[in-house]
Amino acid sequence: MxxxxxxxxxxxxxxxxxxxxxxxxxxxxxxxxxxxxxxxxxxxxxxxxxxxxxxxxxxxxxxxxxxxxxxxxxxxxxxxxxxxxxxxxxxxxxxxxxxxxxxxxxxxxxxxxxxxxxxGILAIVLFLISGSYFYFNVRKNRFKRKMLTNGRQVEAQITSIEVNTAIVIQGRSPYVIYSQWQDKLTPDDIYIFKSENIWFDPTPFINRETITVYIDVVNAKRYYVDISFLPKVK
Structure with missing residues (x-):
């Protein structure tokens, strides 16, 4: 990508x-x-x-x-x-x-x-597409570093691995990992987490039932799902 x-x-x-x-x-x-x-x-x-x-x-x-x-x-x-x-x-x-x-x-x-x-129209459209990607990628990496440093680490139960059909590039769609976690301090609440897009099927590389998630201590809806255990696409 x-x-x-x-x-x-x-x-x-x-x-x-x-x-x-x-x-x-x-x-x-x-x-x-x-x-x-x-x-x-x-x-x-x-x-x-x-x-x-x-x-x-x-x-x-x-x-x-x-x-x-x-x-x-x-x-x-x-x-x-x-x-x-x-x-x-x-x-x-x-x-x-x-x-x-x-x-x-x-x-x-x-x-x-x-x-x-x-x-000019072609240049602007292509620049907006690529520029937006790199801008949001920088923001995502900054947020990721913040969560890894200051976030609360929890182990969430992996519930499914699905194809994100909302995104299609060159006929391919990425995969995402869904997981859920129940806070013992508030047992009535269940949190659903979604990983970032993964451009290969991660299923063969997942030999665990849980996945590490870093959540914001103030707002659990802000989180980062740690997929660093997966191989990197070259």
């Missing part, structure tokens, strides 16, 4: 660097470009194959404009949509590089920054 999240974190950082590169490149393009008007003369239909095998339509506007050398340019937008954003005959604002007029785009926020928006 940690290796997967490390890869995701590195990938998100790589995407952020790529976002910075494309953003600087786009800013330089905008700062060195001229703005004129053009006309949409046609809509080019393209097909996008979806993951389920179906195809989706996308309409790319084809536009004409006159550059600073009084030459007519006919270009197709890289960005398409469905339904089409533009219609034939519509007048649009064009931004283009005077040294390379074939490098032209329709001058709106989405068209200019489409690539950067997609990269």
């Amino acid at each position: 940690k290796k997967i999240m490390s890869v995701i974190l590195v990938l998100s950082i790589g995407l952020m660097l790529l976002l910075g590169f494309f953003s600087i490149k786009q800013i330089n393009f905008i700062n060195s470009s001229l703005i004129t008007t053009g006309t949409v003369v046609d809509l080019e239909v393209s097909y996008i194959r979806n993951s389920d095998g179906t195809r989706s339509l996308s309409y790319h506007p084809i536009f004409l404009f006159v550059d600073n050398h009084q030459r007519v340019r006919k270009l197709q937008s890289d960005v398409g949509s469905n339904p089409p954003t533009y219609r034939k005959g519509e007048v649009v604002e064009i931004i283009y590089n005077p040294e390379n007029p074939d490098h032209a785009k329709i001058n709106n926020l989405f068209t200019l920054w489409f690539t950067e928006i997609i990269i």
